[in-house]
Amino acid sequence: MAVGAATFFFQGSRTPTLSWIPQFARSSVQPRRQSGRFRSMGSDVCAGCHRGSSVEIGEHTPGGGSCSACGSPRVRATATPGATRASAVIDTPTIQLRLEWSSVWLTISREMVSDARRARDSRVPRHESLNSEFQMGLLAVASAAFAVEAEQRRAVRDSGGASEPPTRPWKRNAGDWLANHLFSRGLISAEDARCLGELFDLRNKSVHPTSEFEEPRLHPTGTNTSPEMVAYNVDAAEPLVEVAARVIEAMRATVAP
Numbered sequence: 001m002a003v004g005a006a007t008f009f010f011q012g013s014r015t016p017t018l019s020w021i022p023q024f025a026r027s028s029v030q031p032r033r034q035s036g037r038f039r040s041m042g043s044d045v046c047a048g049c050h051r052g053s054s055v056e057i058g059e060h061t062p063g064g065g066s067c068s069a070c071g072s073p074r075v076r077a078t079a080t081p082g083a084t085r086a087s088a089v090i091d092t093p094t095i096q097l098r099l100e101w102s103s104v105w106l107t108i109s110r111e112m113v114s115d116a117r118r119a120r121d122s123r124v125p126r127h128e129s130l131n132s133e134f135q136m137g138l139l140a141v142a143s144a145a146f147a148v149e150a151e152q153r154r155a156v157r158d159s160g161g162a163s164e165p166p167t168r169p170w171k172r173n174a175g176d177w178l179a180n181h182l183f184s185r186g187l188i189s190a191e192d193a194r195c196l197g198e199l200f201d202l203r204n205k206s207v208h209p210t211s212e213f214e215e216p217r218l219h220p221t222g223t224n225t226s227p228e229m230v231a232y233n234v235d236a237a238e239p240l241v242e243v244a245a246r247v248i249e250a251m252r253a254t255v256a257p
Contacts, residue, residue, distance in 0.1 A: 101150035109143035116234035137232035144244035145203035151248045175200025187250040195243040
């Protein structure tokens with residue numbers, strides 16, 4: 001995975017720090033949540049000798065002290081507009097980073113589709129190209145499902161902890177459930193909703209696999225092989241990856257980052 005450019009930023013001091021920001025990181029400047037310290041200056045005037053000096057309003061009690069020059073107790077504190085000033089101490093802001101996992105996994109899934117396509121078009125023996133295409137297609141499907149799940153978590157979190165929609169008694173899998181929710185709100189098409197359920201179905205079969213004896217099936221390349229190699233071929237994986245991309249965009253439109 002590539003990384004972003006080197007970036008200078010301040011963190012708690014005026015010394016620049018060199019940091020590497022990941023390609024899919026989102027940055028924000030956050031001020032330290034500390035209240036400032038304020039001072040209001042006024043004039044301390046003696047009624048006896050008429051001498052004055054600066055005084056911090058709030059730390060001086062009128063009539064509660066004596067003049068340092070003549071000792072007179074008749075001392076007052078005033079804060080005229082011309083004699084009043086304020087100062088505040090504000091800490092240096094910090095920079096925070098958050099990795100956008102949906103972008104990470106979506107990029108990986110698209111790279112796997114490209115690798116699967118190259119494997120099919122390679123001039124190596126057919127059994128080698130089939131194995132490579134199957135492995136890359138498998139990773140493309142899983143990565144696309146991971147991307148959707150990551151964006152769903154972000155959307156729920158950034159919406160202020162909104163509760164997820166209720167489950168349905170006929171739910172097939174998490175993708176099918178999410179697809180129904182987005183389709184009911186007009187955010188994705190009926191075809192994309194169906195394909196999203198298919199994407200998660202294939203992901204689940206690879207994450208929780210069960211291997212059984214089955215008859216060979218025809219691969220798009222014209223070779224009879226195992227059903228798994230047919231299910232995860234590049235022609236099947238590529239459109240599912242693009243469905244995942246559209247679903248992610250739909251969720252981003254609902255809750256902007």
